[in-house]
Amino acid sequence: MFAKTSNTPEPSFGKEAETVIGASVKVEGNFICQGSIIVDGEVKGFIQTSETLQVGSRSIIVADIKAANARIAGKIDGNISVDGTLELSESARISGDVSASVLAVSKGAVINGRILMNTVVSPETEVNPEDTEE
Amino acid sequence: MHIYIYDSLLEDKKYQPQLHRIESKITDLGLGGRVCRLSPLKNVRDMLVEELRREPKTVIALGGDTFLTEVVSWMRGVQIPLGVVPIGESNNLVSGLGINENNAAQVLAARRIIPMDLGAVDGRTFLRSAEIFGNNIQVIIDGSYRVVLHKNQSLKIVNYLLDNEDYFLKNRPSPQNGQLTLVAESKETSLWKKEKVTEQTALNFKQLEIVGQDVRAILDNNLEVKNVRTAEILPGALNLIVGRSREI
Numbered sequence: 001m002f003a004k005t006s007n008t009p010e011p012s013f014g015k016e017a018e019t020v021i022g023a024s025v026k027v028e029g030n031f032i033c034q035g036s037i038i039v040d041g042e043v044k045g046f047i048q049t050s051e052t053l054q055v056g057s058r059s060i061i062v063a064d065i066k067a068a069n070a071r072i073a074g075k076i077d078g079n080i081s082v083d084g085t086l087e088l089s090e091s092a093r094i095s096g097d098v099s100a101s102v103l104a105v106s107k108g109a110v111i112n113g114r115i116l117m118n119t120v121v122s123p124e125t126e127v128n129p130e131d132t133e134e
Numbered sequence: 135m136h137i138y139i140y141d142s143l144l145e146d147k148k149y150q151p152q153l154h155r156i157e158s159k160i161t162d163l164g165l166g167g168r169v170c171r172l173s174p175l176k177n178v179r180d181m182l183v184e185e186l187r188r189e190p191k192t193v194i195a196l197g198g199d200t201f202l203t204e205v206v207s208w209m210r211g212v213q214i215p216l217g218v219v220p221i222g223e224s225n226n227l228v229s230g231l232g233i234n235e236n237n238a239a240q241v242l243a244a245r246r247i248i249p250m251d252l253g254a255v256d257g258r259t260f261l262r263s264a265e266i267f268g269n270n271i272q273v274i275i276d277g278s279y280r281v282v283l284h285k286n287q288s289l290k291i292v293n294y295l296l297d298n299e300d301y302f303l304k305n306r307p308s309p310q311n312g313q314l315t316l317v318a319e320s321k322e323t324s325l326w327k328k329e330k331v332t333e334q335t336a337l338n339f340k341q342l343e344i345v346g347q348d349v350r351a352i353l354d355n356n357l358e359v360k361n362v363r364t365a366e367i368l369p370g371a372l373n374l375i376v377g378r379s380r381e382i
Contacts, residue, residue, distance in 0.1 A: 027282075
């Protein structure tokens with residue numbers, strides 16, 4: 001299974017992930033992980049990770065998603081809530097609401113749903129109440 | 135006091151020169167102890183139960199992979215460290231633990247003890263991996279989600295890998311992270327009969343339930359378990375003496 005001579009395919013995204021769901025695998029239920037996840041297959045239910053979620057172009061997801069960051073290239077039927085950056089590539093098809101602090105949408109990506117940008121208070125713009133006192 | 139348990143296969147005369155060499159080294163290093171040999175009237179379990187009552191400093195298994203698998207299964211949860219002297223037909227299990235026939239005595243003397251997770255399939259333990267076979271296999275992971283696998287995928291539960299075993303992710307399975315990894319692979323065979331991996335899945339878990347037809351497992355390449363239903367991690371279940379050049 002792990003023969004060195006085997007021609008191992010590269011995952012569709014980086015190798016930093018701890019969990020990978022291959023293209024012919026189906027997952028149903030509450031899929032909750034601590035590390036980064038790569039999904040190339042089908043998921044139904046709920047996906048949550050405290051790190052990055054990467055969804056390949058062949059994947060079909062019918063689930064709400066909660067992640068620190070996400071890169072989406074597949075089809076998602078569900079709401080996506082991302083604390084940091086959400087990247088939608090040209091093959092992304094989203095049916096659901098999207099919330100993120102930073103949103104990057106490639107030409108051709110489709111979003112059918114509301115977009116909510118999380119409020120980020122940067123250190124420079126943060127107002128100190130004492131400074132405003134006369 | 136150290137307890138040395140000998141594999142019954144070592145009764146074969148062809149192993150005597152190797153055994154004498156190792157026994158001399160052990161004696162030279164001041165590691166002598168009580169020698170226990172398996173017999174038709176005394177199996178590994180009976181012997182370990184009896185010897186562990188004496189609270190030895192170390193239990194040392196001398197033998198091959200099959201013998202080691204059996205010793206490990208009865209040493210599960212025991213705090214007393216296990217040492218290994220690999221002798222016999224097959225010694226693949228300890229090849230990544232920095233132990234070989236030549237350095238085994240020195241490894242015992244250095245006494246580098248690490249707590250190791252063990253895997254268990256229906257209660258039968260394994261050190262490195264368990265291959266799963268069967269039809270229409272589905273797995274339920276940590277009681278929270280179900281994974282449906284493609285019928286042609288090979289399935290393996292991994293506790294740890296050696297450096298020469300290829301793995302497609304940077305974070306390799308470790309025997310000290312408190313979880314096992316389920317690895318499913320699809321392969322294609324080319325015209326020249328060369329196998330090519332076309333797809334991989336890796337899922338970490340603590341406990342899984344296996345559903346399917348005729349599900350069986352081969353643990354550490356030498357022990358078959360039929361009608362498999364569950365697999366789980368046994369965190370830190372074994373205190374193992376390892377060599378400095380270990381790969382884990």
